[in-house]
Amino acid sequence: MNSVIQTYEKEMIAWRHDFHAHPELNFDLNITSAKVAEILKSLGLDVYEGIGKKGIVAVLKNGDSSKSIGIRADMDALPVNEENNCTYKSTHEGKMHACGHDGHTAMALGAAKYLAETKNFDGTVYFIFQPDEEKTQGAQAMIDDGLFEKFSIDEVYAFHNLPGMELGHFATRAGTITASESLFKIELMGQGGHSALPHMGIDTITVGTQIITALQSIVSRKLNPAMNGVVSVTKFESDGNENILPGYSLISGDARALSPEANQIIERSMRDIVEGTARAHGIDCKFEYITRTNMTINTKEQAAIASKVAEDLFGEKRVDGNCDPKLFSEDFAQMLMVKPGCYVLIGNGVDGPHGQSLHSSTYDFNDKLLVIGSTFWSKLVEKRLSN
Numbered sequence: 001m002n003s004v005i006q007t008y009e010k011e012m013i014a015w016r017h018d019f020h021a022h023p024e025l026n027f028d029l030n031i032t033s034a035k036v037a038e039i040l041k042s043l044g045l046d047v048y049e050g051i052g053k054k055g056i057v058a059v060l061k062n063g064d065s066s067k068s069i070g071i072r073a074d075m076d077a078l079p080v081n082e083e084n085n086c087t088y089k090s091t092h093e094g095k096m097h098a099c100g101h102d103g104h105t106a107m108a109l110g111a112a113k114y115l116a117e118t119k120n121f122d123g124t125v126y127f128i129f130q131p132d133e134e135k136t137q138g139a140q141a142m143i144d145d146g147l148f149e150k151f152s153i154d155e156v157y158a159f160h161n162l163p164g165m166e167l168g169h170f171a172t173r174a175g176t177i178t179a180s181e182s183l184f185k186i187e188l189m190g191q192g193g194h195s196a197l198p199h200m201g202i203d204t205i206t207v208g209t210q211i212i213t214a215l216q217s218i219v220s221r222k223l224n225p226a227m228n229g230v231v232s233v234t235k236f237e238s239d240g241n242e243n244i245l246p247g248y249s250l251i252s253g254d255a256r257a258l259s260p261e262a263n264q265i266i267e268r269s270m271r272d273i274v275e276g277t278a279r280a281h282g283i284d285c286k287f288e289y290i291t292r293t294n295m296t297i298n299t300k301e302q303a304a305i306a307s308k309v310a311e312d313l314f315g316e317k318r319v320d321g322n323c324d325p326k327l328f329s330e331d332f333a334q335m336l337m338v339k340p341g342c343y344v345l346i347g348n349g350v351d352g353p354h355g356q357s358l359h360s361s362t363y364d365f366n367d368k369l370l371v372i373g374s375t376f377w378s379k380l381v382e383k384r385l386s387n
Contacts, residue, residue, distance in 0.1 A: 001313075001371060001372070001375055002114070002371070002374070002375040002378060002379075004114055004117075004118065005110060005111075005114050005371050005374045005375050005378065006371050008110050008113055008114070008371075008374070009370060009371050011110075011113075012106045012107070012109070012110045012370040012371070012374065013106075013367050013370065015035075015039065015105075015106045015109055016102050016103055016105075016106035016365065016367065016370065017087075017088035018035065018088075019032060019035070019075075019097065019101075019102035019105055019106065020088045020089075020090065020097045020102045020364075020365070021088045021089065021090060021091050022090075022091060022092060023077030023078075023090050023092050023095040023096055023097045023102070024075075024076065024077060024092070024095065025076055025077055025078070025079060025095060025134070026076055026131065026132040026134065026135055026137075026138075027053045027054050027076075027131045027132050027137075027138070027141070028054075029054040029075055029076060029131050030054075032054075032075050032076075032105075033049065033054045033055075033056055033075065033129070033131070036056055036075065036105060036109070036129050037049055037056055039109055040056070040058040040109070040112060040127070043112055043113050043116045044116050045058040045059060045060050045112060045116060045127070046058065046059040046060075046061075047059075048150075048151075051142050051145050051146070051147060051150075052130070052131060052138060052139075052140075052141030052142030052143075052144070052145045052147070053131060053132075053141060053145075054075075054131040055128070055129060055130055055131050055138065055141070055142045055145070055147075056127075056128075056129040057126055057127070057128055057129075057147070057150075057151055058112060058126070058127040058129070059124060059125075059126055059127075059151070060112065060115055060116055060124070060125045060127070061123070061124045061125075062119040062121055062122060062123070062124075063121070063122030063123060063385075063387055064122065065122040065123040065385065065387070066123070066152075067122070067123035067124070067154060067384070067385055068123055068124040068125070068126060068152055068153055068154045068155075068385075069123070069124075069125055069126070069153070069154060069155055069156070069157070069380070069381055069384045069385060070125075070126040070127075070128050070151075070153040070154075070155065070156035070157065070335075070339070070341070071108055071111065071125065071126070071127050071128065071156075071157055071158070071377055071380075071381070072108075072128040072129075072130055072139075072156060072157070072158040072332060072335065073101070073104040073105045073107070073108035073127070073128070073129050073130065073158070074101045074104055074105070074129075074130045074131075074133035074138070074158075075101055075105050075129055075130065075131060075133075076101060076131055076132055076133055076134050076138070077090075077095050077096055077097045077098070077099070077101065077102075077134075078095070078096055078097070078098045078099055078134055078359060079094055079095060080094075080095070080096040080098045080359065080360075080361050081093070081094055081096065081361055082096040082098070082361055083361040083362050084353060084361075084362060084364055086364065096361065097365070098358065098359050098360060098361065098363050099134065099358050099359060099363075100160070100161040100348065100358070100363075100365040101133065102365060103161060103365035103366070103367075103369060103370065103373070104159070104160070104161070104373075105129060106370055107369070107370055107373035107374045107377065108127055108129070108374075108377065110370060110371070110373075110374030110377075111127075111373075111374045111377035111378045111381070112125075112127050114374065114378045115378055115381055115382075120382050120387070121381055121382050121385035121386070121387060122385055122386065122387030123384075123385035124152070124385075125381050125385070126151050126153050128142070128147070128156070130142060133330070133331055133332075136181060136292055136293040136329060136330075136331035137292075137331070138331060139331040139332055139333075139334040139335050140331065140334045143334060143335065143338060147335075148338050148339060153339060154339070154340075155299075155302055155339055155340045155341050155384070156335050156336070156339045156340075156341040157302065157306065157341050157342050157343075157344070157377075157380065158330075158332045158335075158341075158343050158344070159343065159344035159345065159346050159373070159376075160330065160343070160344075160345055160346070161345075161346055161347075161348040161365060161366070161369060162345045162346065162347055162348055162358075163348045163349065163350075163354060163355050163356055163357060163358060163363060164348075164350055164355055164357075165345065165346075165347030165348065165349075165350070166318075166347045166349070166350060167347050167348065167349040167350075167354070167366060167368055167369065167372075168314060168318060168346070168347055168368075168369065168372045169318045169319070169320070169346070169347035170306075170307070170310040170314070170318060170319045170320070170344060170345070170346055170347070170376075171319075171320040171323035171344070171345040171346075171347075172298060172303050172306055172307060172320075172321060172323060172342060172343065172344045172345065173298060173303060173321065173322050173323050173324075173325065174298055174299070174300040174303040174304070174322075175297060175298060175300075175325075176258050176259065176295045176296065176297050176298075176325050177296050177297070177298055177323070177325050177326065177343050177345075178295065178296040178325065178326050178327075178328055178329055178330045178333070178343065179228070179229075179230075179256040179257055179258050179295060179325070179326070179327045179328065179329050180256065180257050180258075180260075180263050180291055180293055180294050180295045180329065180333075181254065181255075181256060181291070181292060181293040181329035182254070182255045182256075182257070182263060182266070182267070182289055182290060182291040182292070183252070183253075183254060183255075183289075183290050183292060184252065184253055184254070184255060184270060184287070184288060184289045184290075185250065185251075185252045185286075185287070185288040186208075186211065186250070186251040186252070186274050186285065186286070186287055186288075187248070187249075187250055187285060187286040187287075188204040188207055188208055188211075188248065188249045188250075188251070188278060188283060188284075188285050189204070189247065189248055189283060189284040189285065189286075190202035190203060190204040190207065190246075190247050190248070190249075190281070190283040190284075191203075191247050191283075192204075192239065192240065192244060192245050192246050192247030192248070193244075193245050193247075194243065194244070194245065195242075195243040195244065195245050196243070198245060201245055201247065202247075202281055202282060202283050203240070203245035203246055203247070204238060204246050204247060204248060204249035204283065205238055205240060205245070205246055205249060206281075207249075207277060207278065207281045207283060208236060208238070208249045208251055210277055211251065211273060211274055211277050211278075212233050212236065212251060214273045214277065215231050215233065215270060215273060216231065218231050218265075218266055218269045218270065218273075219231055219266075222265055222266075222269045223262055223265055223266070227257075227258065227259060227261070227262040227265075228257070228258045228262065228325070228327060229255065229256060229257045229258070229262045229263075229265075229266055229327075230254075230255065230256040230327050231253070231255045231266060231270070232253050232254050232255070233251060233252075233253040234252060234253040234254055235250070235251070235252045235253065236249065236250075236251050237249065237250045238250070255267075255270075255289075256327045256328070256329060257295070258295060258325050258327070259295070260295075263291060267289045270287070270289060271287050271289070274287045275287065293329045293330070293331050293333055293334070294333045294334065294337060295333060296329075296330045296332055296333040296336060296343050297333070297336055297337075298336065298341070298342045298343055299336070299340040299341060299342065301340065302340050302341050302342040303321070303342045304321070305342070305380070305383070305384070306342045306344050306380065307319055307321035309376065309379050309380045309383055310344075310376060312379070313375060313376060313379055314372075323345070326345075328358075330343060344376075346369065346372070346373060346376070347369075348365065348366045348369060349366045349368075349369075352364075354366040
């Protein structure tokens with residue numbers, strides 16, 4: 001463990017607790033981004049605000065080398081009511097750092113503080129603080145706003161805490177590590193009517209339930225068992241009421257895939273099921289399938305480097321350099337479509353709030369991870385920008 005960074009632990013905890021108590025959503029990060037920029041400026045970094053609306057890029061340069069590295073942290077929270085009773089519990093009703101982005105931000109700030117003080121590297125470090133990871137629009141917004149044109153970033157790294165993994169254990173892999181995310185919407189237009197006279201109409205709830213059931217056969221019967229995917233219906237609405245059969249229904253949800261091929265099979269199969277079932281019942285339908293986040297694909301060299309840094313710091317037994325891919329999604333994928341880099345998972349612990357599922361109202365980021373994460377970032381920079 002880095003003894004210098006350990007002296008920052010109380011300060012990082014204070015930062016993290018402040019972010020946790022004041023969570024903000026998506027691009028609405030006025031308090032958070034202002035606080036992050038304030039800290040970075042106090043450390044002497046050159047700070048550029050408003051990249052992708054509320055994104056921040058802080059630049060730390062030392063020496064003469066043209067080499068560079070980017071470290072990304074996400075800043076946004078979730079629309080969740082917190083059920084924890086900690087002293088730093090969310091003060092914003094209906095908003096909570098239920099994914100640990102408060103910790104990700106604090107760890108990156110800790111690394112920035114250490115590197116600004118020690119300057120044991122030759123080149124340029126770009127600290128990227130991203131908005132709206134939860135709705136997966138923030139990374140692309142920063143890219144569209146010139147992230148990689150305005151700043152000469154050679155490679156980029158990010159990590160995410162993972163509840164259920166032992167504290168301070170690391171996992172990554174070359175190739176696909178997280179899935180794509182696609183949103184689907186199915187509209188059914190039939191003929192509503194009286195609940196006592198169903199033969200005089202075509203109610204869309206009956207048709208919709210058949211579609212929902214059939215969708216569950218896609219992963220089990222359409223995908224090669226060697227492929228992974230998930231199809232989840234998350235909403236089913238209609239214009240029906242007590243004794244009124246609905247003439248209109250809306251089904252929406254979310255699909256995940258670990259390869260473009262699997263994603264194409266899911267989309268094609270969904271379309272066939274929706275259109276075929278609607279046709280069989282004589283109703284009209286509309287089907288939309290929008291892939292808004294790609295698979296997160298680590299480059300081989302950067303994945304190997306990230307694993308080696310973690311092994312050197314914490315030992316081989318705490319690092320899985322060829323972990324199984326995960327079916328959650330991460331819009332850091334968009335950055336890896338432009339630059340080489342690596343996405344790393346880091347254990348948040350297995351007990352209590354630290355072991356609760358991400359997005360749970362009883363989850364909490366593990367403060368013991370702050371020094372570990374900041375040490376990893378600092379060592380990675382020093383290794384990649386060795387002088």
